[in-house]
Amino acid sequence: MGDFYNRGGGQLTVSEIAVDTTATLGDGDTEDNMLAFDGNTVDYRIGLDDGTDRLEFGVGTTHGTTTAFVITPEAQISVEDAFATNIGGSFGTFSSSDTTPSVATGNLWKTHASGQTLTTFDDGLTGQTVTVISTAAVVFDCTSTNLKAGSADITTAAGDVTVWTFDGTNWYLIQFMDVSADMSSVGGGGGATNDDSNLILHMQMFA
Known part of the structure; x- marks a missing residue:
């Protein structure tokens, strides 16, 4: 020694x-x-x-x-100088009764396999971005909470994906993928080309 x-x-x-x-x-x-x-x-x-x-x-x-x-x-x-987080190489799962689930231990989450309404995400760090994969009919209450995504609540179905970024107070929706939409071209609607300028991802962007 x-x-x-x-x-x-x-x-x-x-x-x-x-x-x-x-x-x-x-x-x-x-x-x-x-x-x-x-x-x-x-x-x-x-x-x-x-x-x-x-x-x-x-x-x-x-x-x-x-x-x-x-x-x-x-x-x-x-x-301190860059944000990174992980959940032991896997994803986290929200509980069925928690309307304000904690995201302290990761940035990739799935909702509970039952309908639920979410009003915010607890224990976020400023600059944290989380990806939430819906596994059932999940409502994001965006009209009177710290979830900011326009003027109406968002109802997602199983397979839909939302991405949120935290500024220290509010969570802002930056991407929303509707799994039922035709995503073969920008904005949906089919007719994709091999042009690299096309994004093969249907996103709704919210200011």
């Missing part, structure tokens, strides 16, 4: 670690705690920023700078 060094330059040699041992950094005081990796040209860190109560993963040894991503007290992962 390699040796460990503290910041003062002293050497800490670990000769034995039990399988059930817990290593604790910090003593509960109001202070930052950090595990720093001292590289030849680039340093990295994993540490608790006590000022924000977030666990940071970043470049360098200064909290709050060149941060790649953090784990928040709400058990969410926030990517």
